[in-house]
Amino acid sequence: MPAALDIDQLQTFIAIVDTGSFTRAADKVFKTQSAVSMQMRRLEERVGKSLFVKDGRMNRLSEDGERLLGFARRMIRLNNETIAAFDDQQLEGSIRIGTPDDYADRYMPGIIARFAKTNPNVELYIECEPSRELTIKMARGELDVALVTHNPRERMSEVVRTEPLYWVTSMNHTVHEDTPVPLAVGRRSCNWRNLACTALDSAGRDYQILFTSWSATVVASAVLSGLAVSLLPECAVRPGMRILSPAEGFPALEPAQIGLIKRPGAPAALVNAICGHIAASLDNITPVGHDEAAANSSQTPVARRDNRARNDFAAVPAW
Template sequence: MMMGLPVDLLQTFVAVADAGGFTKAAEAVNRTQSAVSQQIKRLEEELGRELFVRQGRNIRLSAHGETLLPHARRILHAHEEVYAALAQPDMTGLVRLGAPDDYAMYFLPKILARFSEAFPFVQVEVRCEPSSALLPALARGELDLVVASCTGSSDPGRVIGYEPLVWATSAHHIVHEQTPVPLAVFQQGCLFRHWATNALRAIRREYRIAYSSASINAIQAAVSAGLAVAPIGVHSLPPGARVLREEEGFPLLPTASVNLHRNPESRSEVVDCLTEHVTEGFRGQSIATSEPPDIQAMAAASICSV
């Protein structure tokens, strides 16, 4: 049944799901609100399922809509890749992408592999540094795209997901019981480090910086060896780690908004294509597309998947 669904219906469905309503979705797909409503109705008739629950002026995805959404994203992404490969198979050029080390390690391999399949002659330069260093580099024109944790930048970029921040410790050691508690953190300027140390100071919990590195591998190694506790994104939890809870003396940490920033001077088709690949890649690799209500559940799921 899915193979017979028109792509334009799926595009409208995803637009409504992302926008949270018909009005904003209509702007996104350049159609009238009435046309959007009719397309959603047609898609629901094709599937024989209600995809949205209407609550006055507000709508939300139904259980069937939640099931369809990731499949619709994959179908649209595959459609775009096929079109790009056939329409522009010989596209060449250079695109410069910046991302923090933890995002680069977890998300970029699949994204860049798919991008390379579609555009084998495009050169991609990847720069891994903290968000606080990448955004100024973008402003100086040294990068075309930057994936960054929300830092209050004047350029908010495009929100492509949310990353819950958790306290990670070894499941086989009791380093978290030490006073002061040893921390493994990214280098100065890292948003996660700033949030974590502020949270501990707020509850007057003593800590010391035991390990500092720009590499997520080094942070994970310190956790796995039972040498330190680390404030890291839920998707960076290493094997054998567990998440510390409030009752153990570790306060809840914020959820970072993951934003994609673009150099306004980078107007090439190459940058356009990588922008869409990065956006869809983050959405398709188990990162939350809205702020998750249950961080502990997400953490447990991530531990099982590593």
């Protein structure tokens, strides 16, 4: 019978990925850097694969390392759920969470389901608002945790997910060829709206804002109906949408980052528990419509996967 994987080694492996550094991972798991390196060598010996590959003076996850990461997170989550099921001192109370509606639509079902399994006595209050409004509510003490679009110029948040930001159009229409290009975006204060306008201005592309809404559903509907072009993070690309390329006159965009804000003074145990579930869930999510959109994009799925790996896992110093 094969020897079992070591949970402690898997936790250290995940810590390296989450922090992007052996040194920071050592601090997180309360070990020396040499102990962390030794654990990774033993884990590689156990699975019989190299988990990291050299990239100049740095190390990054190998393809086998990426494969192991998904299994490792599921094993740690199941381990924690098992322990929680026999915990006589389970968390109780309520926690207030804020999130934009597009994040709520994509992320919250899985987060809520997993959190409820391990914390059945905790009531979740979830409010959907744009990131800017959520930041204001956090400052007023009206929320305990907020999942927001990371924007260090406007708010401080802990980045928990990085993914590409794409121009999207309908697969069945040619509205992206129109002049001016019709856009579906958020309100004037929306960061992505401002980014879209700035990018098109820089490219010398004429555009006209036809649809303005905070609702991700409204924006997606305008795109799918062939009425407008928009820009969306990879996770929000839906079946029926096509990713537009620079060759089609739509300039490449900086990646989108999703962050967490915690209210000082909020119940620490509850906040840490829900934030842990959010961070783990977002790292594991497969984007909706990713494969279909990829098939109709100028960038191949492999190329995007490699780019996403570089974004999600910062370069790790060599051992």
